[in-house]
Amino acid sequence: MNLKEFARQLGLSPTTVSRALNGYPEVNEATRERVMAAAKRLNYRPNSRAQRLATGRAMAIGHVIPIANKHEMVNPVFADFIAGAGETYSRNGYDMVLSVVPDNDEEAAYRELKARGTVDGVIVHGPRMDDPRVRLLTEIGLPFVVHGRASGSQTPYSWLDVNNRRAFRRATDFLLDLGHRRIALVNGLEFMDFAMRRRIGFTEAQEARGLMPAPELMSSAEMTEGRGHAMAASMLALPEPPTAFLVASMISGMGVRRAVEERGLRIGRDVSIIIHDDDLSYMKNGEDVPIYTATRSSVREAGRQAAEILLSLITDPSGEPQTRLLEAELIIGQSTGPVPAPART
Amino acid sequence: MNLKEFARQLGLSPTTVSRALNGYPEVNEATRERVMAAAKRLNYRPNSRAQRLATGRAMAIGHVIPIANKHEMVNPVFADFIAGAGETYSRNGYDMVLSVVPDNDEEAAYRELKARGTVDGVIVHGPRMDDPRVRLLTEIGLPFVVHGRASGSQTPYSWLDVNNRRAFRRATDFLLDLGHRRIALVNGLEFMDFAMRRRIGFTEAQEARGLMPAPELMSSAEMTEGRGHAMAASMLALPEPPTAFLVASMISGMGVRRAVEERGLRIGRDVSIIIHDDDLSYMKNGEDVPIYTATRSSVREAGRQAAEILLSLITDPSGEPQTRLLEAELIIGQSTGPVPAPART
DNA sequence: CCGATTTTCCAAAGCGCTTTGAAGACTGCG
DNA sequence: CGCAGTCTTCAAAGCGCTTTGGAAAATCGG
Numbered sequence: 001m002n003l004k005e006f007a008r009q010l011g012l013s014p015t016t017v018s019r020a021l022n023g024y025p026e027v028n029e030a031t032r033e034r035v036m037a038a039a040k041r042l043n044y045r046p047n048s049r050a051q052r053l054a055t056g057r058a059m060a061i062g063h064v065i066p067i068a069n070k071h072e073m074v075n076p077v078f079a080d081f082i083a084g085a086g087e088t089y090s091r092n093g094y095d096m097v098l099s100v101v102p103d104n105d106e107e108a109a110y111r112e113l114k115a116r117g118t119v120d121g122v123i124v125h126g127p128r129m130d131d132p133r134v135r136l137l138t139e140i141g142l143p144f145v146v147h148g149r150a151s152g153s154q155t156p157y158s159w160l161d162v163n164n165r166r167a168f169r170r171a172t173d174f175l176l177d178l179g180h181r182r183i184a185l186v187n188g189l190e191f192m193d194f195a196m197r198r199r200i201g202f203t204e205a206q207e208a209r210g211l212m213p214a215p216e217l218m219s220s221a222e223m224t225e226g227r228g229h230a231m232a233a234s235m236l237a238l239p240e241p242p243t244a245f246l247v248a249s250m251i252s253g254m255g256v257r258r259a260v261e262e263r264g265l266r267i268g269r270d271v272s273i274i275i276h277d278d279d280l281s282y283m284k285n286g287e288d289v290p291i292y293t294a295t296r297s298s299v300r301e302a303g304r305q306a307a308e309i310l311l312s313l314i315t316d317p318s319g320e321p322q323t324r325l326l327e328a329e330l331i332i333g334q335s336t337g338p339v340p341a342p343a344r345t
Numbered sequence: 346m347n348l349k350e351f352a353r354q355l356g357l358s359p360t361t362v363s364r365a366l367n368g369y370p371e372v373n374e375a376t377r378e379r380v381m382a383a384a385k386r387l388n389y390r391p392n393s394r395a396q397r398l399a400t401g402r403a404m405a406i407g408h409v410i411p412i413a414n415k416h417e418m419v420n421p422v423f424a425d426f427i428a429g430a431g432e433t434y435s436r437n438g439y440d441m442v443l444s445v446v447p448d449n450d451e452e453a454a455y456r457e458l459k460a461r462g463t464v465d466g467v468i469v470h471g472p473r474m475d476d477p478r479v480r481l482l483t484e485i486g487l488p489f490v491v492h493g494r495a496s497g498s499q500t501p502y503s504w505l506d507v508n509n510r511r512a513f514r515r516a517t518d519f520l521l522d523l524g525h526r527r528i529a530l531v532n533g534l535e536f537m538d539f540a541m542r543r544r545i546g547f548t549e550a551q552e553a554r555g556l557m558p559a560p561e562l563m564s565s566a567e568m569t570e571g572r573g574h575a576m577a578a579s580m581l582a583l584p585e586p587p588t589a590f591l592v593a594s595m596i597s598g599m600g601v602r603r604a605v606e607e608r609g610l611r612i613g614r615d616v617s618i619i620i621h622d623d624d625l626s627y628m629k630n631g632e633d634v635p636i637y638t639a640t641r642s643s644v645r646e647a648g649r650q651a652a653e654i655l656l657s658l659i660t661d662p663s664g665e666p667q668t669r670l671l672e673a674e675l676i677i678g679q680s681t682g683p684v685p686a687p688a689r690t
Numbered sequence: 691c692c693g694a695t696t697t698t699c700c701a702a703a704g705c706g707c708t709t710t711g712a713a714g715a716c717t718g719c720g
Numbered sequence: 721c722g723c724a725g726t727c728t729t730c731a732a733a734g735c736g737c738t739t740t741g742g743a744a745a746a747t748c749g750g
Contacts, residue, residue, distance in 0.1 A: 002736055013700045018738060028698060045460035049403065050736035052394040053705050060442075067428060075627040079424035083412060086445025095463065096443045097405075100431025115390035117706095118440065226632045251627060254599050261606055282420040282596060287571045291603075347706055358730045363708060373728060395706035398735050 006044045010035060021046065060095040061085075061310060062119035064110060066103035075223075076251070077299050078125065080280050081147065084303025085123065092311055094120075107136060114142045120314045123147055123306055127159075127193050143317065145310040147302065148193050158313060158321040160306040164194050164276075167295040167328035168201030168246065171274045174293070174330065175244045176209060179339035180272060183213075184242035186231045186252055187220040195220060195248065198276075202246060223248050228255025236263050243339050244272040250283050253292060272336040276328070290333035297328040351389045355380060366391065405440040406430075406655060407464035409455060411448035420568075421596070422644050423470065425625050426492065429648025430468065437656055439465075452481060459487045465659045468492055468651055472504075472538050488662065490655040492647065493538050503658060503666040505651040509539050509621075512640040512673035513546030513591065516619045519638070519675065520589045521554060524684035525617060528558075529587035531576045531597055532565040540565060540593065543621075547591060568593050573600025581608050588684050589617040595628050598637060617681040621673070635678035642673035 007017040012035070020027045020035035038044070052058055063082065082096070089096050097119055101109040110133065113119050121143035124133050130152035137144045138155050146159040175183050185202050188195035199218070206213045217235060221227040228247065235242055236259060245260075247253045253275035260271050267273055277285045277294035279301075285292050309322050352362040357376070365372045365380035383389070397403055408427065427441070434441050442464055446454040455478065458464050466488035469478050475497035482489045483500050491504040520528050530547050533540035544563070551558045562580060566572040573592065580587055581604060590605075592598045598620035605616050612618055622630045622639035624646075630637050654667045 003738095004736075014737080015701080015739080016699055019699090022738085026698065031698080043456070043460060045457060046738095047398075047736055048461040048463045049394065049397040049401075050705090051738080053392075053398045053707085053735085054737040054739085056394075056705070056738095058394065065428065065431065067432060076421040076424060079421060082443065083410070083445055086410065086443055087412060090445055096445070098427065098431055098441045098443060100428055100435055100441070111388070112390060115388060116393040118393045224627055224629060226629055230632075257603075282569055284569060284571050287575075348708095349706075359707080360709080360731080361729055364729095367708085371728070376728080391708095392706055395735090396708080398705085398737085399707040399709085401708095401735070 001042060001044050003044075003046065006039070006042065009042070010038055018046075056117075058117055058120045059093060060097050060119045061089060061307070062097045062099060062113050062122040063125065064099045064101060064106060064113075064122065065125070066106050067100050068103040076280050076283060077249070077278050080278065080300045081125075081303040081306075083281075084298075084300035084305075085307040086303075088304050088307035088311065094311065106133070110136060110142065111140060114140045121145075121310050123310060124150075128191050129193055129196060131193075143310065143313045145306050145313065145322075147306050149197075151193055151196070156321045158309055158323060160302060160309060160324045160326070162194070162297045162302070162326045162328055164197040164328075165201035165204070167276065167297070167330075168198040169205045170201075170330055171246055171293075171295050172202050172205035175246070175272060175274065175336070176205065176211075178244075178272065178336065180244040181211065181339070182217065182240060182242045183244045183246060184217040184232070184235050185213075185219065186228055186245055186247040186256055187218070188223045188248040188252075190220045198248065217242050223252045225251050225255040225258070228252030229259045230255070232256040232259035233262070236260065236265075242271070244336070245274070247273060247275040250275055250277055250280065250285065250292075268334050268337045270340055272339075274336060277331065285331070286333065290331045291335065292331075293333040293336040294331045295328040296331050297326055302326065346387060346389050348389075348391065351384070351387065354387070355383055363391075401462075403462055403465045404438060405442050405464045406434055406652070407442045407444060407458050407467040408470065409444045409446060409451060409458075409467065410470070411451050412445050413448040421625050421628060422594070422623050425623065425645045426470075426648040426651075428626075429643075429645035429650075430652040431648075433649050433652035433656065439656065451478070455481060455487065456485060459485045466490075466655050468655060469495075473536050474538055474541060476538075488655065488658045490651050490658065490667075492651050494542075496538055496541070501666045503654055503668060505647060505654060505669045505671070507539070507642045507647065507671045507673055509542040509673075510546035510549070512621065512642070512675075513543040514550045515546075515675055516591055516638075516640050517547050517550035520591070520617060520619065520681070521550065521556075523589075523617065523681065525589040526556065526684070527562065527585060527587040528589045528591060529562040529577070529580050530558075530564065531573055531590055531592040531601055532563070533568045533593040533597075535565045543593065562587050568597045570596050570600040570603070573597030574604045575600070577601040577604035578607070581605065581610075587616075589681070590619070592618060592620040595620055595622055595625065595630065595637075613679050613682045615685055617684075619681060622676065630676070631678065635676045636680065637676075638678040638681040639676045640673040641676050642671055647671060 003014045007014040016027055017035055020032040086096050099109050124144055124146040127146050127148045127150040131150035134150050134153045134157050149159050149161045187199055190196050190199060203213045219231040221231060245256050247256050256273060260267055265271050274293045277296040279296055279298040285294055348359045352359040361372060362380055365377040431441050444454050469489055469491040472491050472493040472495040476495035479495050479498045479502050491502060494504050494506045532544055535541050535544060548558045564576040566576060590601050592601050601618060605612055610616050619638045622641040624641055624643040630639055650669060
């Protein structure tokens with residue numbers, strides 16, 4: 001069933017039907033209702049391929065996911081972000097197109113998306129410091145929003161980020177207030193912008209009190225259970241082990257917990273842990289009472305909002321870049337407590 | 346830059362250029378090379394919107410993700426499946442379109458995808474017993490592959506599944522061989538087809554030895570850390586607690602571990618745990634040595650293969666439904682051991 | 691009641707590609 | 721050299737929609 005046939009059955013011209021369907025004012029309200037009703041009855045939906053060609057808009061947003069053996073983006077955080085963004089897209093009639101590409105083809109993937117007109121804009125995931133994608137996308141003129149920030153970029157660009165620095169500074173302060181002095185950082189990979197900012201917040205808080213963060217207590221690796229475990233285990237084996245951990249994610253946190261428990265220590269009493277909680281649907285930090293003390297910020301909500309920014313950029317291409325900084329809240333759970341008495345062999 | 350302009354610059358007709366680009370035989374090899382070179386040099390790529398309209402193919406595969414407060418599909422398993430499928434799609438020039446819809450609109454979403462011609466086929470996620478989507482998609486004629494199976498469906502359909510029943514039967518046998526008799530099942534929601542099959546494997550193994558699985562040791566809920574913890578905790582509080590757990594996923598497994606450790610029991614000695622491991626990239630079951638004994642089957646590989654089946658279905662629409670059953674392997678880790686001596690208070 | 695608006699509808703021209711049907715340019719062979 | 725047969729190339733007709741520029745119908749003011 002196409003427009004021509006549908007219009008014929010209604011005894012109207014394709015023009016009028018198209019306008020009725022798309023809400024143009026120059027069609028009688030009675031006619032519009034008749035058209036709408038018939039569309040529903042006959043299950044007529046304009047062919048999206050034709051629509052896209054005719055309007056010149058793709059009505060789709062792209063997400064490029066680099067795939068490789070290392071550092072891949074296919075993680076639970078990404079899944080929740082996608083879910084949030086997807087909600088916004090479908091509410092606005094946009095499709096979400098995912099491109100899974102080998103990570104050395106990433107630039108080519110963006111160029112192709114632009115040249116072929118497959119999407120109207122993209123969201124950039126996992127920005128690094130001075131991320132080359134910002135310049136590339138500006139150059140080829142494909143609207144985009146960065147999830148996170150790309151410190152060091154010269155040109156202005158749109159982004160949405162969590163205030164990672166402040167969140168980690170606050171969490172560190174919280175531990176310091178509890179009397180902890182040997183605080184460990186189990187960070188993500190520090191060429192990632194967010195991880196770098198977290199580290200700054202972590203050191204800042206200590207320096208503000210005249211303390212020097214111990215280098216042997218700062219580690220950084222991929223945010224997996226295994227890496228979290230390894231980092232925590234080796235730090236707990238130090239002559240002067242940490243009494244508290246600041247951990248980059250729920251998943252690394254599970255590894256840290258495993259390491260702590262392997263040494264027969266109790267969390268919240270012998271060792272304190274604060275994690276960053278992305279509020280993932282399948283990895284809740286406790287159903288009602290939080291398990292971990294955490295800096296929390298919903299990545300799903302971030303997805304929703306980033307998508308909104310992008311759509312507004314597409315609708316109004318003349319507009320200035322938009323930026324939005326979300327604050328994380330500090331959730332007090334059962335994984336933190338005052339520093340234990342020093343007489344621990 | 347469009348075809349017309351590009352052809353003009355080459356001094357050829359659009360017809361010839363199109364044919365050269367698409368590998369048709371009726372164009373001189375020398376001409377083709379000239380065209381290819383120019384396309385690269387001038388960065389010409391055929392507009393995908395026009396191509397789709399002209400060919401009548403969408404060159405895209407849809408994945409509908411129902412979103413709601415409960416039972417959502419946005420989970421780490423889904424993310425890895427998508428990554429696998431995405432690899433196959435991009436290798437074959439297909440796009441992946443994700444539709445995030447409220448879960449009561451799911452049927453409408455499929456109908457729309459078909460009516461608007463947005464995609465050439467879909468992959469069905471999280472099938473339940475007698476899943477209505479199988480009939481719907483067959484009826485509207487949208488090619489599809491089910492990830493999992495929908496027991497009870499009348500019409501034949503294409504699917505790719507893991508042999509969950511055999512995997513759980515084997516795992517149960519393994520525990521029985523270790524002397525365990527109080528074995529608990531921490532299952533996923535049992536209206537999901539895979540969970541139901543796992544339960545069958547679990548009970549079958551016991552019945553085959555003349556044992557009756559204890560109803561109080563069979564639980565089923567969403568596969569989150571929190572639910573896993575709750576189920577295990579309540580079973581450990583029983584007068585006759587289980588000595589072993591069979592757990593539906595890595596994530597529930599973390600909750601089970603937490604429950605076990607909270608009671609001061611040691612995994613692998615006091616309590617054995619076997620999980621099902623989807624081999625997720627961000628949730629590896631140990632980097633080199635497995636942490637958990639597990640039934641393992643890569644969901645990413647499943648994504649790759651399911652996508653292949655779907656593409657072949659689209660290429661050859663006359664073909665019969667295709668099915669593929671993957672076997673899980675049993676990985677022996679450190680979380681299982683012989684049943685402890687009965688004299689445990 | 692008539693000309694001027696306003697409302698409602700339509701014919702036709704794209705959007706940028708693929709593909710059919712046909713024509714021009716070469717070949718080989720008698 | 722001429723003709724059938726094969727290679728190359730092309731003009732033009734879609735694909736199913738939107739949108740421009742009018743035209744017909746309805747409404748209004750005087």
